[in-house]
Amino acid sequence: MSREAILARVRAALEGRADVAHPTTFESWGRETQADPVEDFALLFAAAGGEVVRLETVAEARAWLADFRAAFVGVVVGQTVPDGLDLGLAVQRALPEEAALGISLARGAIAETGSLILDARDGRRVQLLPPTHVVLLARSTMHRTMADAFEAVSGDLGSAIGLHSGPSKSADIGQILVKGVHGPGRVVALIVEEELA
């Protein structure tokens, strides 16, 4: 059987070899950060081609979303987006493969890489198929480092997590940057100071 054969060959290969100790935990040595991790996130997310909107309250977020989504025909909303944002009945529902706009809730974000943490329980297609993607994020879920973020989610990893750090892009055609190749070509991180739930 392949399993036993491979493990036996690994063990034979390692027979009498000196071990190497696992080093200290990774600490992003030398990376300079700002006092407010949201500033780091916003800089990197924008540099990668994303857009950042910062709002204070849930009421402001509700109003911003109502205004923003009016321009789109067909909207799909993630399963974990809180009811309080009032997206339920007002939204013209569409299937993810037909919607012009997808709206998701992030589990959290990572300042040092400018990444949104998206969970499969929100729905995967809503995060990937519409050309524009708006992701809601409560400021309290911002992590300074990727290591911190992984530690925070490690107790409940679910079936899949996506880290989205900007729009879909490619330079495969003559090194010229194009956006929206497969996933969303436009992605907006909507960061709200208040809790969203």
Add this chain to the structure above:
Amino acid sequence: MQARSRDYRIRAREILSGAPEVRDAVTRATRTFDTHRVGAFEQIDAERWRAWAEAVKSHLLMNLDDYLVEAEARLQENGAVVHWAERSSDVHEILGRIVEAEGVERVVKGKSMLSEELGVNDFLESGNVRVSETDLGEYVIQLLGEPPSHIVGPAIHRSVDDIRRLFHEELGTSLDADPDTLASAARDALRADFLAADMGITGGNFLVAETGTLALIENEGNIRISTSAPRIHVALVGIEKLLPRLSDLAGFLQLTSRAATGQPVGNFVSLIHGPRRGDEVDGPEQVHVILVDNGRTELLADEHAWEALRCVRCGACLNICPVFRQTGGHPYGWAYSGPIGSVLAPGLLGLEASDPLPFASSLCGACSEVCPVRIPIHELLLTWRERMVRNGSAGPFEKTAMRAFRALSARPGLFARAGRALGVVPDGLARRLPVLGAWSAVRAPLRPSPKSFRALWREGIE
């Protein structure tokens, strides 16, 4: 895939004389990649990150049996199916069984060099399964019927004009279409494939033993969709791709991205633990992980060359390599090209099949200096050269040169002084020196540059 490395010299010559535009395109692309890496390395304590990453991967490899068993257990707990494959025929058999049992007719693929190594597309197509490469660069070369030319940028050898003509014929776009229009045409064609596919096939950048996390880095989102839309996901993972802990993954995702494209992290990262659960609205019903050996255990047993197994496939050594820049990856004749391809090839394919790849290098050492996991690539090139010479497959000039070079390069200080000294050696003396004498006997005298190649390369020669 059938490796064609033995034809390296012929194919390199064909490109250099017959298709000089390839050299321009590859040089431009690799210089761009490398400029981005340099900028990204300046933002961190790169030496500390590299030393850390080297230690993690070496620790992993020296305890690989335990970590493989741990990864298997976590994946199974998460509901994934784990397969083990000793060679490519085992992978084909496993894929064939899944295709048969599940009635798979259409497959979408994320870019995977391991799948190139294993000849997965040819196998599936021989069984009448329709396979769509979904990475834009991979899509281009699939339409052209070519292998990838670079680990990260498979179509870097092709110009915008080449792709315009190709898409005009295949997708009906106009002959003066801009890159946005071309990409949009590919998106429309492939979106239909994503939604019709029964199975998504990907590689795996990392597999975390502690949590059973399969990690994939990309920029287009095609891997995210390939692992989200079809009802079956199959991941091909080389056994050397494991990492011990989830906290290690935080370092490796960032270091690999910085080394490959200069980004803090790729725009999309998939962290996959298993099939969709009862409370989820979409996602694959089955997740299969195939752990692949295909020569890796033999390389692990090699007390010198095993270090090549730390490779994270970032392509940084290709981008900096003055030899790779002349031709791109095609002359190397298999999935992995450039300096790392030339040290993996003898280990995974054997000495006979991989000759003369270890000689396709100036031994300037730039590859070793940029490697994020500190593989001593140019030293391993020498190791394989020596073994090929001993094995009788290298010529007499290489044999003499090998001995002199080994003596010099074992002492970096002496090597640097020798390089500088060559610039001031008088012709008469040069003729009497070993190596230089052999060269001068049948050629015009060498006129060494006043600056050594190492010095020029560091300064960034044009």
